Structure formats: structure tokens, C-alpha cells
Amino acid sequence: MTRLLLAAQSGWGKSYLAQYITENNVETYDSAVILDYKDEYRGLCETDAGPEMTHLIAGPAELGWSAEQWHDILANNPPVVLARHRLTDSQWRDLCATVIEGARMLSGSCLVAIDEAHFAAPQAEGYPEVIDGLATTGRGERVSSIWITQRLSLLDKTPVTQSDANLLGGFGGDEISRVEAAVSGYPADLHDPQATVAAPDDLRAEDGADALRKFEDDGGNTIGSEWIYSDSSGERRRIDTRGMAVETTHYSPQGEPIEIA
Secondary structure (H helix, E strand, O other): OOEEEEEOOOOOOHHHHHHHHHHHHHHHOOEEEEEEOOOOOHHHHOOOOOOOOEEEEEOOOHHHOOHHHHHHHHHHOOOEEEEEOOOOHHHHHHHHHHHHHHHHOOOOOEEEEEOOHHHHOEOOOOOOHHHHHHHHHHHHHOEEEEEEEOOOOOEOHHHHHOOOEEEEOOOOOOHHHHHHHHOOOOOHHHHOOOOOOOOOHHHOOOOOOOOOOEEEOOOOOEEEEEEEEEEOOOOEEEEEHHHOOOOOOOOOOOOOOOOOO
């Protein structure tokens, strides 16, 4: 697997699962970088748990750095969590492109994870060719990628259709039509928690449930969710994240509920 699409609607536990996957895979690469749109993955840089990663800020000054400079940073440091700071979406997109260009120049293996990937490769407007290249030819350069998003409808079709593997959670509304473009061999409506749909035997939950579910505690906090993994080899399975615990702190607090009188 070299290109993974990891996507689910807001509140499904997407960033938690992405952090879990990063914890368990980053040390198998010679270098790695998480392009962290909302600074959610800084917990991976804790020194007392998880992989050894470096937390860097990407602001207006770093926007002017060259691909060669980013190549040197990735080659000579532990894996990097690069957090956006005071950059517009278009500036962040340009910086992501430069970092990705530096990563593709590396001689060893590299993992690039793009948080909120629809800002780096938007459907409605153009984006740098080097980002498109990561979605199509990264494998030949020993660069693996994880495209993380909650808005498949806003992510360009290239990362969606070129992925070698999909890890998809719950979606609703118009997003289901984009799920259909990403999956094959089973009903996309399984990803709609409100749908009434029969799951194939191998994708039905152990308790008989069909559509994917999110699990909450008594306080309304998400404690786990269900996902479907599928890849180009034909493998597919249902995953329950309640048994997955990250070693590092996960910084993705849910918003407070709005009370209606």
C-alpha cells in the first residue's frame, strides 16, 4: 500500500484513527512528514510516548523556503509534524507543494500524510502539479501518502481514484455519491449511518449490524467508530476503532453542544 485515502464525516474519529495509523507506521520509513492543517497531531511529538517526531511551525517565513531546504530538513531530522500557522488556504497549498517536492527528492522511503487534504488538492480549483504527482506516481519514488479528509466532495478526484487502499467511515447526504466513486464491490450506502441496507456477509458487524456506526459514551463523546478497509488486491474488512488506543495525546477536542430551549 502506498496511497491511502482515509475519510469520514466530521466527528467520526478521523484524526484519531489517522494518529493511530501514524504511530504504528512512521518508524518503518526513513523519513516522514504530517502536513497538519489544524495542529491536531502535535501529540505525536511527545518525548515520553509513541514515535520520535519533531514539531515544526509553518508560517509566512517558512513559506519562502525552497524544496531543497525541506529536503534537507526531512533527510536530517526525525519525522516531522508540520503545523500551519497564519497561512491562508492558498498559501498552505503552496507550502504543501514545496514540502512534497522536497520529499519526492529523497533517496530513501518517505511517508507524507496530508490532513484536511481537500485544502491541498481542491476539486473546485487548480493546485500545484507536484501534489497531483504524489497522488499518481509517488510509489515509484518510494513515497507513500495518506490523504485525510472529511469532505470527499471537495477533494479532487485524482487522490480519490488513484488510491491503492481506502479506509472510509460514516458519511451522509451528498458525500455518499463521492464514496461511490471510491469503493467497488459493496454498497456505498453502508457508509451512511441512517441507511437501511444489507451488508455483504464479510462486512456485517459481529452483532449483525449493517450500516456503519459511531459509538458515544454517556456524555456524548465519541469512543469509537466503524470503518471499511478495502484495497486494490480485493481485500476488505470492517474495522471497529474501540479497540485501538493511541500512545500519544490526541488533540482534537469536540465542540461544546448547543443547547436549544
